[in-house]
Amino acid sequence: MLEKHYQPARAEQRIYDAWEKAGAFRCGQNPGAKGFAIVIPPPNVTGSLHMGHALNNTLQDILIRFERMRGRDVLWQPGTDHAGIATQMVVERQLAERQKPGRRDMGREAFLKRVWEWKEESGGLITRQLRRLGASCDWSRERFTMDEGLSRAVTKVFVELHKQGLIYKDKRLVNWDPKLLTAISDLEVEPREVKGHLWHFRYPLADGKTVRYASAFDEDGKPTAWEQRGYIIVATTRPETMLGDTGVAVHPDDERFVHLKGAHVILPLVGRRIPIVFDAHADPEQGSGAVKITPAHDFNDFEVGRRHDLPQINIFDQFANLNENVPQAYQGMERYAARKQIVADLEALGLVEKIDPHTHMVPNGDRSGVVIEPWLTDQWYVDAHTLAQPAIKAVQSGQTVFVPRNWEKTYFEWMNNIQPWCISRQLWWGHQIPAWYAPDGEIFVASTEAEALDAARKKFGKDTVLVRDEDVLDTWFSSALWPFSTLGWPDETPELARYYPTDVLVTGFDIIFFWVARMMMMGLHFMKEVPFRTVYIHALVRDEKGQKMSKSKGNVIDPLELIDQFGADALRFTLAAQAAQGRDIKLAPARVEGYRNFVTKLWNAARFSEMNECRRVENFDPASCKLALNRWIGGELARAHVRVTEAIEAHRYNDAANALYQFAWHVFCDWYVEFSKPALSGSDIAARDETRAMTAWIFDQLLILMHPVMPFVTEELWALTGEWGAPRETMLMLARWPRDLDRLIDPSADEEIEWVIRLITAVRSVRAELNVPAGAKIPLLIKDANGATQSRLKDHDGVITRLARLASVTPAPATLPQGAVQEVLGEATLILPLADVIDIAAERARLQKSLEKLDAEITKAETKLGNAAFVDRAPVQVIETERERLAEQQTVRARLAEAVARLSAAA
RNA sequence: GGGCGCGUAGCUCAGUGGGAGAGCACCUCGUUGACAUCGAGGGGGUCGCUGGUUCAAUCCCAGCCGCGCCCACCA
Numbered sequence: 001m002l003e004k005h006y007q008p009a010r011a012e013q014r015i016y017d018a019w020e021k022a023g024a025f026r027c028g029q030n031p032g033a034k035g036f037a038i039v040i041p042p043p044n045v046t047g048s049l050h051m052g053h054a055l056n057n058t059l060q061d062i063l064i065r066f067e068r069m070r071g072r073d074v075l076w077q078p079g080t081d082h083a084g085i086a087t088q089m090v091v092e093r094q095l096a097e098r099q100k101p102g103r104r105d106m107g108r109e110a111f112l113k114r115v116w117e118w119k120e121e122s123g124g125l126i127t128r129q130l131r132r133l134g135a136s137c138d139w140s141r142e143r144f145t146m147d148e149g150l151s152r153a154v155t156k157v158f159v160e161l162h163k164q165g166l167i168y169k170d171k172r173l174v175n176w177d178p179k180l181l182t183a184i185s186d187l188e189v190e191p192r193e194v195k196g197h198l199w200h201f202r203y204p205l206a207d208g209k210t211v212r213y214a215s216a217f218d219e220d221g222k223p224t225a226w227e228q229r230g231y232i233i234v235a236t237t238r239p240e241t242m243l244g245d246t247g248v249a250v251h252p253d254d255e256r257f258v259h260l261k262g263a264h265v266i267l268p269l270v271g272r273r274i275p276i277v278f279d280a281h282a283d284p285e286q287g288s289g290a291v292k293i294t295p296a297h298d299f300n301d302f303e304v305g306r307r308h309d310l311p312q313i314n315i316f317d318q319f320a321n322l323n324e325n326v327p328q329a330y331q332g333m334e335r336y337a338a339r340k341q342i343v344a345d346l347e348a349l350g351l352v353e354k355i356d357p358h359t360h361m362v363p364n365g366d367r368s369g370v371v372i373e374p375w376l377t378d379q380w381y382v383d384a385h386t387l388a389q390p391a392i393k394a395v396q397s398g399q400t401v402f403v404p405r406n407w408e409k410t411y412f413e414w415m416n417n418i419q420p421w422c423i424s425r426q427l428w429w430g431h432q433i434p435a436w437y438a439p440d441g442e443i444f445v446a447s448t449e450a451e452a453l454d455a456a457r458k459k460f461g462k463d464t465v466l467v468r469d470e471d472v473l474d475t476w477f478s479s480a481l482w483p484f485s486t487l488g489w490p491d492e493t494p495e496l497a498r499y500y501p502t503d504v505l506v507t508g509f510d511i512i513f514f515w516v517a518r519m520m521m522m523g524l525h526f527m528k529e530v531p532f533r534t535v536y537i538h539a540l541v542r543d544e545k546g547q548k549m550s551k552s553k554g555n556v557i558d559p560l561e562l563i564d565q566f567g568a569d570a571l572r573f574t575l576a577a578q579a580a581q582g583r584d585i586k587l588a589p590a591r592v593e594g595y596r597n598f599v600t601k602l603w604n605a606a607r608f609s610e611m612n613e614c615r616r617v618e619n620f621d622p623a624s625c626k627l628a629l630n631r632w633i634g635g636e637l638a639r640a641h642v643r644v645t646e647a648i649e650a651h652r653y654n655d656a657a658n659a660l661y662q663f664a665w666h667v668f669c670d671w672y673v674e675f676s677k678p679a680l681s682g683s684d685i686a687a688r689d690e691t692r693a694m695t696a697w698i699f700d701q702l703l704i705l706m707h708p709v710m711p712f713v714t715e716e717l718w719a720l721t722g723e724w725g726a727p728r729e730t731m732l733m734l735a736r737w738p739r740d741l742d743r744l745i746d747p748s749a750d751e752e753i754e755w756v757i758r759l760i761t762a763v764r765s766v767r768a769e770l771n772v773p774a775g776a777k778i779p780l781l782i783k784d785a786n787g788a789t790q791s792r793l794k795d796h797d798g799v800i801t802r803l804a805r806l807a808s809v810t811p812a813p814a815t816l817p818q819g820a821v822q823e824v825l826g827e828a829t830l831i832l833p834l835a836d837v838i839d840i841a842a843e844r845a846r847l848q849k850s851l852e853k854l855d856a857e858i859t860k861a862e863t864k865l866g867n868a869a870f871v872d873r874a875p876v877q878v879i880e881t882e883r884e885r886l887a888e889q890q891t892v893r894a895r896l897a898e899a900v901a902r903l904s905a906a907a
Numbered sequence: 908g909g910g911c912g913c914g915u916a917g918c919u920c921a922g923u924g925g926g927a928g929a930g931c932a933c934c935u936c937g938u939u940g941a942c943a944u945c946g947a948g949g950g951g952g953u954c955g956c957u958g959g960u961u962c963a964a965u966c967c968c969a970g971c972c973g974c975g976c977c978c979a980c981c982a
Contacts, residue, residue: 005944191979198982235982249982283981291982300980360981406911413910413978509977544919546975577930578920582912584975586919594931597944608941654921658929673941761948767936768948774937805939805947857926864925869962878925878963885926 002610002720006603008567012712016131019715024733025136027075027495036072037499038064039483039532040137041507041515045080045144046087046122049129051541051549051587052508054559057135058572059538059579059653060506064136065708066648069737075499077486078130078137080123082146084475085180085367088429091115108428108470115429129560134568134711136733141495143486145478146431153485154431154478155447157526162435162445166383166525167423169435169443173302174422176375178320179368182426183379185474186419187513189372191361198358199239199343200287202231202351203248206264206273212256232265232276233288233353237360238297239346240339243270243326244315247293249304252278254289268351269342270327277308296376312376320373335373380424380433380471384521388415391520400520400530403651404581407509407537414513421518423474430472437467480518483531505532508540536651538579544588557587565589566596569710573598576709577657598661599713602706605669605699606717609724612680614695616725622697622744627679627687628795630694632753633672634744636663637701641741644705660706668702671757678798696725701741707732755789755826756796762823762830763804769846770821770838777805781812781820781831789828822847822899824892829899840903847900854893861886 019025027037038060043053060076068074091114092103103111123144130137143150161167174183205211210230214223234248245267250257263276281304282291295305296312305312317323320335330338346352363372392415394400395408402408424433436444436452442459444466446452456464478485483505487496501523507516516535523531542548543555550556562571573595578585608614622634640663647656672695679691699721707714711733718732763780772778780800782793793800793809800809812831819835821843861882864870871879 002941004942237982281980281982286982298980298982300982303980361979410911410977417978513978540976546919580921583920588919588931590931591919593944597942600944601942604942604945606941611941658921662929669942670946677940764947765949771936774947775939802939803947860926864963867962871962873962874925881925 002603002607004604004607005600006567006713006716008569008599008712009564011716012132012134012563012568015712015715016134019136019731019733020131020139022731024731025076025138026140027138027499028073029734030071030073033071033073035075035498036064036067037075037077037502038504038506039077039486039502040079041505041511042079042081042145042479042482043126043130044083044086045119045126046083046090047126049126049133049559051557051559053126053130054133054571055538055541055575055579055585056506056508057130057133058575059536059651060504061133061135061572061711062576062648062653062656062708063504063506065711065733066737068136068733069704069707069735071736073498075141075495076135076137077141077143077499077502078127078135078139079143079482079486080126080145081475081479082119082144082430084425084427084430084472085182085184087115087119088427089180089367091118091429094118103428111428132560132563132568134572136711141486145475145482149488150478150481150485151431153481153489154473155434156490157481157522158434158473158477159445159447160526161382166386167445168381168383169378170381170420171376171378173296173299173374174377174379175363175365176318176320176373176377177365177368177370178316178318178373179370180365180427181318183375183377183422183424184365184367184372185422185476188366189363190366192364193359194362195357195359196237196362198235198237198287198356200233200235200353200355201239201242201268201292201346202353203234203265203268203292204231204351205260206266209260209263211260231351232260232290234290234292235287236292237358238339239342240322240335241294241297241315242267242292242342243322243330243338244294244296244313245270245274245292246272246295246305246310246313247274247277247308248290249277249279249282249293249308250290251280251282251284254282254284256284256289268349269345275308275310277304277310279304279307297374299374302374314376316373316375318375320371379422380435380473382421382423382477384418384421387521387525388418388517390524391415391517394520394524394530400532401534403534403536406582407512407535410509411512411517415517418517421474423477424469424471425474426470427472430475431478433469433471433473435469437469438464476514476518479515480522481526483519483523484527489526500527500531501529502532504534504536506536506538509537510540512537534651539582539584541575541585541587544586546584546586557589562589562592566592567599567712569599569713570596572711573657573709576653577661579653581652598665599710601665601669602702602713603717605664605673606721608673609695609699609721612676612692612695613724614680614692614699616696616700616721617693618726620693620697622694625690625694627690628749628752629672629675629679629799630690631744631746631749633668633694633698634741635746635750636667636672637698638741638744640667641701641705641738645737648708657709660709664702664706668698671753672698674803675753675756675799678802682798696721701738703732704735704738707735752792752795755792756800759825759830760800760803762825763806763832766821766823766832767805770834770843772834772838774805777801777807778832778834779808779810780804780806781810781816781833783812783816783829783831785811785828789826816902819843819903822896822902824895824899829895844900844903847896847903851893851896851900854889854896858886858889858893861889 041056064074064076095102158167175189177184210228211232212226213229215227216225218224232248248265260276264273267274281300293301293304293310295301295310296314313325315322315326322330322333322338324331365372395411434445434447438456444452444455446455452466456466483502484500487493487500489496519531547553547555559571570592574592625631640659643659644656647659676691676695679687682688703714703718715732722728797809816831817833819840821832821834823830865882
């Protein structure tokens with residue numbers, strides 16, 4: 001006998017182990033079938049499972065289990081990412097906490113050894129946690145972005161792209177992180193709003209030149225007086241960079257400045273004579289119309305400087321402290337200390353025009369959180385613009401489709417404006433760049449040092465000592481190769497041939513640029529085919545108030561705690577049920593609890609089967625059922641099956657979950673199980689056996705349909721119910737998804753059972769409204785029943801009396817009893833003689849209310865049908881439906897009116 | 908500044924060019940042999956506002972209001 005409640009904590013581990021032991025996750029089990037592949041978005045190797053992972057992997061597992069059951073040869077390729085900056089930071093923090101020497105003191109080799117140790121130590125955590133979620137990845141194929149094979153792929157890609165001119169080294173401004181001491185890509189910069197100031201400085205004009213300024217204004221802000229001044233005003237949010245100014249720009253069409261062609265200003269504090277240049281970058285509307293140009297520390301100014309041949313003076317060292325290129329007084333100062341000092345010094349010189357409060361966006365490093373400095377360095381770049389072109393076309397032509405579709409716009413927008421991708425990082429943890437330098441600076445890019453040396457020998461005609469580039473590649477560089485590197489590329493493996501392009505990529509919108517776009521570029525370039533056919537983009541998981549979860553807010557919900565508390569199935573179902581396209585998920589633990597109750601409900605349905613000996617019958621054909629009840633539930637199952645199948649195919653996981661919930665609880669448990677009781681305990685052996693077999697069969701189908709979303713409890717029930725009946729051929733996860741259930745749909749059975757449900761609901765409703773005690777069994781009289789109704793009443797007598805709590809069901813006598821309650825059902829009228837129980841006035845009021853409601857609807861329908869425009873232009877079926885509805889309402893109304901009349905007569 | 912999305916029951920959200928739905932919460936009743944992690948019944952919404960298209964708009968279009976997110980160099 002099953003226990004009353006399912007204990008997920010006890011079952012889940014055992015079930016997962018059984019799956020894994022049976023090799024059920026492995027790809028290649030259906031060699032004759034079509035392949036179906038998903039590559040996992042690789043989590044950080046040293047990370048742990050958060051709610052975003054839980055959602056992401058639940059959805060993937062639903063797809064994978066669904067397609068596996070549909071008979072596809074499924075591969076879910078798992079693995080982890082080395083996560084360069086993140087992991088290196090963790091280990092450095094550990095060293096600091098334990099008061100050990102920092103990485104620079106340890107040296108590269110020792111530090112890397114330490115990171116590898118940390119990877120070995122914590123690297124299994126997240127994959128163990130994915131197992132707890134139920135993820136059916138093919139763990140035998142697990143990969144790591146820095147394992148030997150993937151590193152080989154990285155090197156090959158780098159070398160080839162370099163050979164093709166698509167990777168190059170360049171000296172330009174990068175986003176420099178002065179805390180992590182590395183360059184980062186545009187995407188790793190997050191702008192944060194800061195309340196700062198806009199400082200207006202006076203830069204004295206050289207050679208006695210002057211500018212005309214408005215010195216007084218009227219009420220409308222129009223100038224009323226002018227004066228000539230010997231300085232030009234520039235505004236800046238970053239005063240400290242003025243030490244690197246090498247020009248002042250004004251707009252070529254700005255009349256105020258035309259006479260300054262060839263003029264110069266003397267840069268305060270520095271004394272440098274710098275030119276006034278005419279450039280469209282300067283906006284006459286902004287500030288004074290003149291803008292200071294610091295080519296080495298601002299992305300715009302860099303371009304302006306290039307156009308006008310201005311020198312680039314780098315004033316910062318790697319820590320963003322002022323270097324030797326500034327006046328002695330400022331050398332070595334921290335950037336913000338310098339800012340303060342410079343403002344004070346300019347103030348002392350009377351060169352501060354004004355200081356306005358100013359809110360603006362300041363670039364911050366997404367990992368370090370410090371303000372990013374545009375800094376002039378040598379870095380490696382990928383020519384993303386070139387690689388982007390085929391990637392744009394592939395989405396335009398539909399070779400890869402985004403779901404929901406609107407993300408394609410975001411993708412195009414970014415791809416069309418893509419900038420060179422800075423891929424070198426001044427870190428140690430990662431793929432070291434395969435480039436070697438000769439003493440004269442000559443670069444040799446090669447797969448191995450030996451090859452580089454060889455190339456150098458050929459070039460110089462003698463052996464040369466080469467030094468390897470110290471930098472490593474951006475983590476996303478190796479992630480970009482994931483869909484083919486994990487399948488064995490650059491070798492031509494059978495897996496590569498079978499599973500590339502993969503079918504679906506499931507990921508969050510936050511990494512469309514970081515990852516999806518780059519996989520598209522690399523996949524198309526090296527495989528000549530898109531890496532995936534469909535990109536399903538899901539939303540963010542927020543807390544129940546809609547706030548983004550974050551450690552600092554303290555509102556992080558740990559998926560593992562929810563699994564401990566309610567089971568993995570409940571969590572999975574919750575996530576799926578809320579995964580509506582285009583909307584974030586607000587996760588309330590109470591909701592998970594609700595779906596835990598759903599698991600219990602399912603469990604108890606099995607318990608019911610067990611108690612009633614509903615055992616699986618070998619070769620049972622559900623279409624052979626004779627009872628309307630069993631024919632009806634077959635049809636209901638068929639409809640649920642279609643809904644679930646289509647919903648998963650369309651990535652409408654919420655629809656799938658809701659269809660399952662509705663069928664399992666409100667159709668199967670609420671009605672079918674209740675309906676089956678008389679047959680199961682009745683004396684008609686044939687009816688009993690048919691119902692037992694059908695209950696078992698339907699329940700099996702339900703377990704199958706539910707399995708992709710709730711794998712554990714369904715597998716457990718599959719095993720347990722398997723012990724009672726004919727033995728199972730396979731575990732549930734390898735069972736076959738049903739097909740062709742439409743043959744079970746029987747409209748006449750549907751009509752019959754739906755009528756019985758309406759009857760029972762009507763009686764229950766009356767009872768509750770009139771406060772008939774739940775325990776009281778009352779008689780039901782039927783007036784004007786036709787032949788079909790009479791035989792239905794007879795066939796379902798047991799069910800009706802039981803569920804409506806009736807003493808008897810009989811035809812109404814010619815003279816109706818006094819003070820009976822009446823309801824209309826189809827052609828018949830239901831009469832409940834409750835004179836002694838009810839208040840006649842209250843009953844009349846009840847009927848009167850229904851009448852009023854009906855009247856309103858009848859009037860509405862009549863008006864509509866009386867509208868010539870409607871009758872002329874609406875489609876015939878719509879008019880027909882409207883007429884039928886009206887006719888029906890009118891007959892119901894007539895009989896309700898009769899009932900009211902009888903009631904009045906009785907009173 | 909550009910782009911995307913959202914505003915439907917108290918809450919969280921589905922949904923559709925032809926009489927608005929779910930889950931939870933709420934109210935009433937219930938120790939009925941699967942299940943109180945349950946059952947039965949019920950209340951509750953001018954579908955953000957204004958206009959337009961249409962025989963018909965919660966749905967399509969335009970504008971507005973409110974709220975998110977993404978991108979962007981505005982000194």
